[in-house]
Amino acid sequence: MENMTLLDFARGPGLQWALWIFCLGVLWRIVGAMYLLGTKDLSKFRRNHYIRDGLRACLTRSTPAEAFEDKIRFQHISGYAWHIALFVSVLFFAPHILFFESIFGFSWPHLPNTIILFSGAVATALLIALLIRRVVHPVQRLISTIDDYISIVVVLLPLITGLAAFAHIGGRYETMLALHLLAVELMLIWYPFSKLMHAFMTFPSRYQSGTFFGHRGVKA
Amino acid sequence: MRKDQNLGEYLRSQGVSRRGFLKFCSATASLMALPPSAVAQVAEALAAARRPSVIWLSFQECTGCTESLTRSHSPTVESLIFDAISLDYHHTLQAAAGHGAEAAREAAQEENKGEYILVVDGSIPVDNPAYSTIAGISNLDMLKHSAKDCFAIVAVGTCAAYGGLPGAEPNPTGAVAVSDIITDKPIINVSGCPPIPVVITGVLAHFLTFGTIPELDALGRPTAFFGQNIHDRCYRRPFYERGEFAETFDDEGARKGWCLYKLGCKGPITYNACATVKWNQGMGFPIQAGHGCIACSEPRFWDKGGFYDALSTGDWGSREALLGAAAVGAALGAGSAIRARARKRKAMAEEEA
Amino acid sequence: MSSLDTIPVTTEVATGNVAPLLHEIRHALKRLTGGEEGTSIDLKSLPLAPGEEERIEATLGTGEVRAEVDALGPTLIQETSYPGVWLITHKNVDDAVVARFIEVTFIPELLRSQPEDIDAGIDRLENELGS
Structure with missing residues (x-):
């Protein structure tokens, strides 16, 4: 197609390639990880409560251990707040729901724009705060890899461009919408090959750890 | 109008009074979307226009x-x-x-x-x-x-x-x-x-x-x-902000005049004067008549996806293609896992030997 | 009654542009009494919902002066219930509205006799007297 605009590209080929790479990469990682479950545990068998132990680990790992509670309270609360704010903005903005509906074939109720704008702003501010903390905090900086920084930036970009498109900041709406879509596409491509995969991996791996601990009689 | 006359002389020769001329200038300024304060300037220029x-x-x-x-x-x-x-x-x-x-x-x-x-x-x-x-x-x-x-x-x-x-x-x-x-x-x-x-x-x-x-x-x-987009100047904009959308062309929302975004309105990417100048003696414009904007003043508007597809739905391809990509991914995952296991077995065998 | 009237369509929506317009008029009035120039607002330049123009008109109401100028079709000049605020409706010879303005001024320019027209009138009068 000649004379394709940035928006046409972002809504067409860009989106298609990003989704293909996302689906391919995510399945690659998940299936690859599932094969690891077949690894034989050579330890002596101690306890037979696989499901209970697995689910328990999912819960206990969702809150910090008591000993660390005071030290990481900000991180703990802001981490939860950020995820909730992100989910509200992504999942309950009417135009987003229409996008998901076009792919999945079903929809759900949306929230008014003022709430979306608020949650989007909160999510953006919190992620920036968490990024700064990661850079400033000596321990966090030590355990951070390039993956952490790129992943945060790649998630920040859709948030910032989305808010800008919404508020008509930085350029004409169609330009900002195209940039927002391109930012989302960048995130989708980066997603399977980075720590962003935690969205799929967190709970299965906690469950797996729980059953593993149970098998070995670890009290955790 | 003779070639050597300017517009002022021509209108006067047609019996148009200065009042009539000023009215003409007000309407022309309005027509050109100029602020009313420009009427005097318009009058001066028009009087001398060739x-x-x-x-x-x-x-x-x-x-x-x-x-x-x-x-x-x-x-x-x-x-x-x-x-x-x-x-x-x-x-x-x-x-x-x-x-x-x-x-x-x-x-x-x-x-x-x-x-x-x-x-x-x-x-x-x-x-x-x-x-x-x-x-x-x-x-x-x-x-x-x-x-x-x-x-x-x-x-x-x-x-x-x-x-x-x-x-x-x-x-x-x-x-x-x-x-x-x-x-x-x-x-x-x-x-x-x-x-x-x-x-x-x-x-x-x-x-x-x-x-x-x-x-x-x-x-x-x-x-x-063409300086402002339809969405920004649309009288239905407050409904968009409140998240009140018509879901079909004849539901309660459509009757109440709610936002047509979900029905494919392309107002947000369209620049034109429809929302203010309007059509048919100022009677209305497509959105006022209950149909979304189709972006007719934008390049390639025929090829920008369906008129009734919401703006936020991209051309993401087909479910088959996505499932195909997922299947290739799963195969790659399985392949790499099998290779990893083979490597491990080989390493263990070497250790034992 | 046409059957169209039985379709239950609501047109009573609000853009929120009415209140700012009334504020603008209030500021323009203060500027006028403060010795500054008058203000003119083109009603076509505002995105108004169906019925909102009528609401503005109803809010402004009608005042003491009402005049009609007959030049290139009728122009209705109505002082609103707020002195100094005029509603000017230009119509063409077919009685269709060409443009609408709200003018904040002591007297709309169109009501004054124009020097050019006075000159033409003097010519005609002199012709009349000369004959």
Whole structure:
């Protein structure tokens, strides 16, 4: 197609390639990880409560251990707040729901724009705060890899461009919408090959750890 | 209007009072989307304005633009503007036909060399010039010939401005816009399918009043009319903000006049004056009538996905393709896991040995 | 009654542009009494919902002066219930509205006799007296 605009590209080929790479990469990682479950545990068998132990680990790992509670309270609360704010903005903005509906074939109720704008702003501010903390905090900086920084930036970009498109900041709406879509596409491509995969991996791996601990009689 | 008269003298000779003239200027300023404070300036310029010659060429078009123009909603003001310009060639509207008409065009071009305004509606086929000809002259040749000595070109309608419907995929005639052919003259794109009639006359009024090229946006459209997008100026915007959408064309939301975003309205990416200037004597515009904007003043609007698909739904391909990608991913995952296990077995075997 | 009237369509929506417009008029009035120039607002330049123009008109109400100028079709000049605020409706010879303005001024320019027209009148009067 000649004379394709940035928006046409972002809504067409860009989106298609990003989704293909996302689906391919995510399945690659998940299936690859599932094969690891077949690894034989050579330890002596101690306890037979696989499901209970697995689910328990999912819960206990969702809150910090008591000993660390005071030290990481900000991180703990802001981490939860950020995820909730992100989910509200992504999942309950009417135009987003229409996008998901076009792919999945079903929809759900949306929230008014003022709430979306608020949650989007909160999510953006919190992620920036968490990024700064990661850079400033000596321990966090030590355990951070390039993956952490790129992943945060790649998630920040859709948030910032989305808010800008919404508020008509930085350029004409169609330009900002195209940039927002391109930012989302960048995130989708980066997603399977980075720590962003935690969205799929967190709970299965906690469950797996729980059953593993149970098998070995670890009290955790 | 005689050639040596200016517009002020002409109107006076027609028995129009100064009050009538001021009224004409107020309406013209409003027509040009100028603030009312500019009326005095408009009056001064119009009084001294000379009659410009206009040559109107129609190429691959449906005559909708001319239909629109002849239904402009303020006949007195419009007819005064049309009296004030000299429409020397318009093959739909003129009485003359055949070689006589073409001779009149040639004569007008010769007489007003460097000064006439060329109005074009319709796109130009370049695959085979024979797809559209007038008096045996191909559109391409006529455009080049007429553009050579013009002062400026007004591309009326999305076809002339951006290729429009004839240029839609797969573009069987190789239709192109005026700006794809003529690059050495100022071109003003008055896009729309059709453009709002008063916007066409507003641009002519600008020439008449100021004799200059109006300020244009990145797509060559006068910012006075195309400076703001429909969504921003839409009276239904508050419903969008509150998240109140019509889900179908006949549900409760549609009856209450809620936002048409979910029904495919392209207002947010469309720049035009519909939401304020409106159509049919200011009676309304498509969104007011209950139908979403189809972005008719934007380039390639025919090929931007379905008119009834919401703007946020992209062309993401097919579910089959996504499942295919997922299957390839799963196979790759399985493959790499099998390889990893084989490596491990080999390492263990070596250790034991 | 046409059957169209039975379709239950609501057109009573609000853009929120009415209140700012009334504020603008209030500020323009203060500027006028403060010795500054008058203000003119083109009603066509505002995105108004169906019925909102009528609501503005109803809010402004009608005042003491009402005049009609007959030049290139009728022009209705109505002082609103707020002195100094005029509603000017230009119509063409077919009685269709061409443009609408709200003018904040002591007297709309169109009501004054124009020097050019006075000159033409003097000519005619002198002709009359000369004959």
